[in-house]
Amino acid sequence: MVLVTGAGGGIGRDFALLFAAQGARVVVNDLGTSVAGEGASAGPAQKVVEEIKAQGGEALASTDSVADWESANRIVKVAIDAFGHIDCVVNNAGILRDRFFFNMSVEEWRSVIDVHLNGAFYVSRAAAPYFKSQNSGSYVHMTSTSGLIGNLGQANYSAAKLGIVGLSKSIALDMARYGVRSNCIAPFAWSRMIGSIPTETPEQKARVERMKVMETAKIAPLAVFLAGDDARDVSGQIFAVRANELFLMSQSRPLRSVHRDTGWTPQDIAAHGMPALRQSFVPLDRTQDVFTWDPL
């Protein structure tokens, strides 16, 4: 039994469809909201449930928000009441409120942190007692290269998505003793979330055409793998998926060190420490500066 949040469209819908096609019973959670998180509708979750049933699968809709502790508990309760246990939680629900940092409002900050970071915590935490008592379970969280690498105008989203990486690693450490695993996926996919890129010039049009090969359905096989027994020794990792490419992403480790027997003064740091460390500085780059080739 698998619970997928934000499964009424985009990447999450394809998670739900593939899990169901592979024989899992699925709770399709989706608030049915806009990219900015405005409004709500039961339609998207219900529609995906109908698609799964039409394929011969078993699924149930949940339209509660992940962004609140009480309603996140209701999402997990729906799953337990209907199916008795829970094997995998996929934290996928998300919104965007892009704005340059110097103009970002508290509301824009808070709403994005609430859905992504707090939502992932709430749903994961609500499922934890079941995973613990079963001595099994798999968490799959959507992170983003906006957090792992960087992007303009997404301080709220980048912070939330990097926060999810810390959450996932902590869950992996704390719950390893119960056979519970936790991993992150940074997807690249042509969904409504990135579908608002302007296409005025021929170059922009060509770039967007190339991005369309990043189908949302390409992310699902990795999530299904991470949920299953073949991934029993995979935990605490960060993967990325872009069309037909899979990546294992790095995690922070010391790159270089300097040492001085007598300790450091600010002047020593300027004269000796920083010039040595500078050799390993990470450039102030964005996702597209690192993923410089077209999706394959």
Ligand SMILES: NC(=O)c1ccc[n+]([C@@H]2O[C@H](COP(=O)([O-])OP(=O)(O)OC[C@H]3O[C@@H](n4cnc5c(N)ncnc54)[C@H](O)[C@@H]3O)[C@@H](O)[C@H]2O)c1
């Ligand atoms: N598309 C990409 O290239 C990309 C890149 C990096 C990360 N991601 C992440 O992947 C996930 C899926 O994104 P997508 O591109 O499919 O976007 P999407 O907008 O198509 O899907 C997100 C879904 O989440 C639902 N949702 C929003 N707030 C919710 C809430 N509070 N409770 C329950 N459901 C809620 C929405 O109704 C929507 O159906 C997100 O976490 C996103 O940040 C996507």
